[in-house]
Amino acid sequence: MRSLKKYIYPTLSDRVYEILGENYFLILYPVLLFFIIAEKYLNIISFDGLVYFTLLLLRRKLVYLDFHFKKISIIFWTITLLLSGLSFSFFKQANYLYMTKAYVECNVLDIKEYSLVYRYKGYATFMMKSHESIKDDFTVIENLVGKIDSYEIGEENKYRVILKNNQEVDIKFNNYNQFTLFSLDVD
Known part of the structure; x- marks a missing residue:
């Protein structure tokens, strides 16, 4: 039946x-x-x-x-x-597929310095391997946004970065044991 x-x-x-x-x-x-x-x-x-x-x-x-x-x-x-x-x-990322892909690329295989985790209308979140200092983090970010002239800390874990071409980019860091998620505005 x-x-x-x-x-x-x-x-x-x-x-x-x-x-x-x-x-x-x-x-x-x-x-x-x-x-x-x-x-x-x-x-x-x-x-x-x-x-x-x-x-x-x-x-x-x-x-x-x-x-x-x-x-x-x-x-x-x-x-x-x-x-x-x-x-x-x-x-704070609902797409577990890209979290897994980024973790494997950055931490397990070490084939990329950073990897895309989330992108939505000009806003992107990337993952990179955890570093000892913030300067190491910014050297990785330079590969993504261009040469950094200076940076200043804003609120907690948020930095205002001034590039060599006088553009400003706000970058927010979320640090974890194995990796760091950083968010920024992209064009």
């Missing part, structure tokens, strides 16, 4: 699949990829959408996945919400 229930009361995804077949996946998948590429940033919602649509497509192909689709979807959404919540509560 349980298996007949889905045919008697089809879900929205079942109705869309009946109308469009596999074409809905072939339409939505490139659109989500375009959003990721256009933003130059892996948005967590686009990533979740890609995974969900992949599960919907594979649901029609694999009987095991079709039978356990609801459980797998609930587990996936729970893990996503849990990781996003933990990342936000500890580091």
Whole structure:
């Protein structure tokens, strides 16, 4: 009776699949990829959408996945919400994918001095490996913003940096044991 229930009361995804077949996946998948590429940033919602649509497509192909689709979807959404919540509560960053990528690039593999964690409308947060002094931090930041003429401390962990070309940049630091997050305005 349980298996007949889905045919008697089809879900929205079942109705869309009946109308469009596999074409809905072939339409939505490139659109989500375009959003990721256009933003130059892996948005967590686009990533979740890609995974969900992949599960919907594979649901029609694999009987095991079709039978356990609801459980797998609930587990996936729970893990996503849990990781996003933990990342936000500890580091004020909801996108745990970029936090993980930046940590691996800067601290584990040592292939970059800094890595993008979050970007939104001219505002960006980067991660770098923790340094002993603030001068070491500013040498890394010079690679990003240009030559620094001087800097002065504003409020707590916030610096006003004056560049050689007389531009001003406000930089906020959040120091942790293994890494430092710094935020600044970007054009």
